[in-house]
Amino acid sequence: MKRWQDKLRKIDPYIPGEQSDAPNLIKLNANENPYPPSPRVQKVLSEACADQLRFYPDTNGRNLRSALARRFGLKPEQVFLGNGSDDVLALAFQAFFASNQPILFPDITYSFYPVWCDLLRIPFERVALRDDFTLDPRAFDRPNGGVIFPNPNAPTSLSAECSVIEDILQHNQDCIVIIDEAYVDFSTFSCVSLLEKYENLVIVQTMSKSRSLAGLRIGYALCSPELAAVLESVKNSYNSYPMDTIALACGTASVEDEDYFRETCSKIIATREHSAQALQALGFTVLPSQTNFLFAKHKSQRAEAIFNALKSENIFVRYFRIPEIDNYLRITVGTDDEMARLLRTLQHIL
């Protein structure tokens, strides 16, 4: 062993969904949006002047923060921007989970949470979901250094009732509670309205899913001005310019096009609903999704076998080799045509 090797960090990283360049591929494994971003984003790109890139970006992202503040009825000082919601969450872990007590999150959830805890040396405990994958608010009634859960949850696709979330908030007022709303735009309600009532609440959202901007890396947190200032100081201790000039401009253009946003979200929800019914007709149990993906298991065929069979037909879905959910598939909702091809292929396989 070389003597400098003991100074290196050893860590198990997060593993993102598989990528492939195969032609004729149907990519239903990364919860990407099947529709292009708002036409206003194309306009920003086509008209962008390269000369502006010689300057550092606006570190305060004023235009995008104002646009988001207007959309949510908040003040710009309540909006914090980051390089994708993963960046926002990683900074929020550093900003808000700085005690020595373990933070709490569901045992079946976004697999990046324990990775950030390991990297940032934050103690954590996993809180068991009920057998039907719903959130038990009583499971969070224990001393902790913070709480985080996605709503809707991933990969289960389930949303908790608003009353369950308020119950968790009411019983966790001594710590910061982060609700990761990556999929909320495909759901029936957001917790943004709870910000008025709970000053220890932080909501994180992303433009990667509902706004078709995964390729630009735009995420944000909504919270009290006080908590946003803490996030800002941690950000400025890590990377003062996490968002680039083009991403800021495209994100702003997207937020300002509410009509297009609603239209594409509605299309995905409609496709989701009839795809879920079609999957049930093929013998799948499909959880009642509030997201842009379906979480489903088949009555007789193993998920891994279906996953591999689909892959050999150039249809990529997501399969997790995790005990409690290793008989489920996570299937991103694509266009109607893509879902029709998926369903035909499944019919053939099963």
Add this chain to the structure above:
Amino acid sequence: MKRWQDKLRKIDPYIPGEQSDAPNLIKLNANENPYPPSPRVQKVLSEACADQLRFYPDTNGRNLRSALARRFGLKPEQVFLGNGSDDVLALAFQAFFASNQPILFPDITYSFYPVWCDLLRIPFERVALRDDFTLDPRAFDRPNGGVIFPNPNAPTSLSAECSVIEDILQHNQDCIVIIDEAYVDFSTFSCVSLLEKYENLVIVQTMSKSRSLAGLRIGYALCSPELAAVLESVKNSYNSYPMDTIALACGTASVEDEDYFRETCSKIIATREHSAQALQALGFTVLPSQTNFLFAKHKSQRAEAIFNALKSENIFVRYFRIPEIDNYLRITVGTDDEMARLLRTLQHIL
């Protein structure tokens, strides 16, 4: 005090150079490039298709890594990409400075180093520069958890001799040595050729200065495949997609236009040299810069007074309220016209 406040992180962030929207401003305070990026970058932007943005970026940045590898005569596995060199450096601190021994860096240097140490809880010791701001290799001869220094150094603008750097490397083979080459393209030599000889060497560069792409946030590390893999695993534990699709494409286009790159760097170096002479004629001592900025003090006027006088004339330069250097100005090299206006204004002020 609210009970959740003791779980928040308290930290002193890095403070970037002042920004202003004033018209007719000459901005010589952030070491930005006065020339636009390669025309190929404009072409990438103008032809970019927004539809591609609905997909996550290539997490491996294959095209950009290959382009950089070709340019430096390295293998793509020796190139690590990040969201600006600040992101690369922050990840490198986490990846390589994981022992309990203090890391070493010069006492006058990039002010982000101690900020990352505080944020990431890495012990550090500052190593004194000589009175003339040159690097003393013997100062690094002590037990340490790693070494980092910029070459050329900022804000002093000085480059060490190659022999001094090799001396430091030879005496520090039990740790990772990072050389931060943010300004190297305005200098006479890079340490990239030393990578063959020192497997514990990591070189970090940026496209923000010499390639006029500060607005896109592109940085990279060059090192052994083994160390690049460690950086990659830490990156994938923090944010799997730090670079967006547009930045990757524009960065690749820039690297492939070597002629334009050399031409603009040469212009800046020529402007630097005659501006330095003109400043000396006005009574300034100017350090022999190997960067795109000049570090200068006046024989009779205080730096802070000159800084404020220039500001009131809409010329922004950088002034540091740091004891050893609080009588110096850091002046970014602009176009010949901008430098002529700076010099006229200085003549008027002094």
